[in-house]
Amino acid sequence: TARLLKKKQLNQINRLPHSNKQLGIFDDGHGSHSREFCRRHELYVNFRDLGWLDSVIAPQGYSAYYCAGECIYPLNYCTNTTNHATMQALVHLMKPDIVPKVCCVPTELSAISMLYYDKNSNVILRRERNMVVQACGCQ
């Protein structure tokens, strides 16, 4: 039954001309020529720019990174993916209007340390978890 189903699905995929080039609900509208796979991008969060240096003593900013890019079937190139994501990506191919594309999200995060003043001018040193993207994946 599985073999038959797989064959049927493959036929369906083959019958969808340019299906992976059709826009999903999260597509950017730029077409396939500008597509980029899900990966980690540079992002520096500057506390000075945010006007927070009144209370934050250190650091002045930190490399937070962010995840962006597309998760398109097949997801073999993307290591941090779940079985569910693979299935959802496949179903999205067949029903792009109903099932959304898999999201490119952080899969591994690390902490930073922050030193700041509280309202009473006491000084606090805190380890903030999940602040830096270490790896991205399709989930």
Added chain:
Amino acid sequence: GGGHLPRPPHVFPQRRLGVGEPRDMQREIQEMLGLPGRPRSRAPLAAAQQPASAPLFMLDLYHAMTDDSGGGSPQPHLNSADLIMSFVNIVERDRSLGYQEPHWKEFHFDLTQIPAGEAVTAAEFRIYKEPSIHPLNTTLHISMFEVVQEHANRESDLFFLDLQTLRSADEGWLVLDITAASDQWLLTQNKDLGLRLYVETEDGHSMDPGLAGLLGQQAPRSRQPFMVGFFRASRSPVRAPR
């Protein structure tokens, strides 16, 4: 903050933020990070004529925490702590004038800012000692007690915390372990911590802490006494729905 970096090759769907939205978002992120918003009137650190002792110590801790060289942390409690707070000494009382014995110095700290749900792993009282010549080159015993209860007509109830022995000529930061008092703070919800410091000479005579070279609130900002608490977070902050 990444405006100067090259943009990714695709464009995210964008919308214009409402009038109050940027402020709400800033507040939400600050809350998530535990940032209190603008602190009370305080000269900025860089503009202060002389940095205060607690921020200087905390900055050293920060550098030790973020140092990747693997040189080893000078603070044994650092690795197990998620949150480290310094407390400024708000009230200092002396019974060191005249010939009344025993002499002591009392320090009070406001602990109301400790976030709920934090478990204390360690606490230290730090006081700077200058070399003392009265008496010259002798051994001093410095003991620390927690003021458990104060009475109008008799001496306060005290709880022993730590004892350090040093020479009168010694100079530097003296660290007294006050972790044992932390159980009391959590059990009794007593947020006003009173600590009493006694100095004795080797022959058992009480000595004025000031004469022993221990600096109090009147000292230069970089040498004023303070308290440090090490806490372990019991849960990660929950992001409030917006």
